[in-house]
Amino acid sequence: RxxxxxxxxxxxxxxxxxxxxxxxxxxxxxxxxxxYRQDCRKEPKLLMSVYSSGNEDGRFTxxxxxxxxxxSLLIRDSKLSDSATYLCVVNGxxxxxxxxxLIFGTGTLLAVQP
Amino acid sequence: xxxxxxxxxxxxxxxxxxxxxxCEQHLGHNAMYWYKQxxxxxxxxxxxxxxxxxxxxxxxPSRFSPECPNSSHxxxxxxxxxxxxxxxxxxxxxxxxxxxxxxxxxxxxxxxVT
Numbered sequence: 001r002x003x004x005x006x007x008x009x010x011x012x013x014x015x016x017x018x019x020x021x022x023x024x025x026x027x028x029x030x031x032x033x034x035x036y037r038q039d040c041r042k043e044p045k046l047l048m049s050v051y052s053s054g055n056e057d058g059r060f061t062x063x064x065x066x067x068x069x070x071x072s073l074l075i076r077d078s079k080l081s082d083s084a085t086y087l088c089v090v091n092g093x094x095x096x097x098x099x100x101x102l103i104f105g106t107g108t109l110l111a112v113q114p
Numbered sequence: 115x116x117x118x119x120x121x122x123x124x125x126x127x128x129x130x131x132x133x134x135x136x137c138e139q140h141l142g143h144n145a146m147y148w149y150k151q152x153x154x155x156x157x158x159x160x161x162x163x164x165x166x167x168x169x170x171x172x173x174x175p176s177r178f179s180p181e182c183p184n185s186s187h188x189x190x191x192x193x194x195x196x197x198x199x200x201x202x203x204x205x206x207x208x209x210x211x212x213x214x215x216x217x218x219x220x221x222x223x224x225x226x227v228t
Contacts, residue, residue: 004156034216043204043219044157087157101170102217104157 001026006088006105014113017078021108023071023088030103032091033064035073038107039084047073047086078112085109117141118220120205126226127195135190135223137205143218145211146188148180151202151222163188164211195227 006023013019025033033050048055050062050071061074071088085107118139127133139146148160162170163182177199179191188205204222208215 041224043221045219046216049216101159101162102157103159106154106156 002105003027003103004088004090004105006108008106008108010109010111012111012113013078015078015080017112018074018076019078019110020075021073021086021088021110023073023105025069025071025088025090025103027090027103028066028069030069030090033062033071034089034091034102035060035062035071036087036089036104037084038087044087044104075110078110080112080114083110083112117218118205118207120203120220120223122223123221124224124226126228127192128228129195129197131195132191132193134192135203135205135225137188137190137220139186139188139205139207139218139220141207141209141218143207143209144185145208145215146182146185147206147208147217148188148190149204149206149219151204153201157204161190162211169211192225195225197227200225200227 004025035047036044037047038044048057048062050064052064054063059076063072087107088105090103121136145164147162149157150160151157159172160174161180166182177194181189202222202224205220206217208217
């Protein structure tokens with residue numbers, strides 16, 4: 001089983017649509033969770049952290065379900081500029097040591113159509 | 115954006131060449147990372163440095179040799195690479211090695227091994 005698993009997509013949605021991405025992770029000891037965004041041929045950038053109680057930032061809502069080891073990202077009122085790959089990222093200790101290790105999913109490609 | 119810079123941005127090298135990738139962070143961070151991103155695969159952590167000390171080598175072949183002379187600079191020395199080493203090499207930094215710290219990525223070096 002992959003450490004972090006995402007539907008690769010692509011998700012093709014019209015402008016204004018609501019779209020949801022899901023992600024599962026295998027290590028129940030994982031402690032921090034993030035969504036990163038990566039535009040074509042660019043570096044990943046943090047979109048938002050994911051907190052246990054769920055959190056919202058404008059049109060973006062992230063939720064975490066520790067019991068099911070499941071993370072989601074909801075984008076409302078999609079814009080053309082939202083087109084990118086969305087990376088689910090889980091942070092945990094590496095091999096029982098002290099290393100801050102980010103584990104990335106392969107990403108979900110979103111294409112917002114005019 | 116000048117938070118994390120990488121040079122060169124593109125590199126083509128033969129299998130017998132020796133080259134180096136450079137990363138510099140201007141954020142005052144103490145931890146730096148090398149990642150490899152290949153097509154259709156998730157980002158793979160290669161090396162981690164914390165306060166100039168290497169804390170992780172993620173089973174990377176010895177043809178990749180990192181160097182961290184200070185907390186702001188990170189190098190990746192390359193020699194006798196293989197075509198399968200062609201990928202995007204991303205440098206990242208974070209304030210510290212705590213689990214909740216965001217990692218900031220440089221724009222990457224797109225490497226092609228011929």
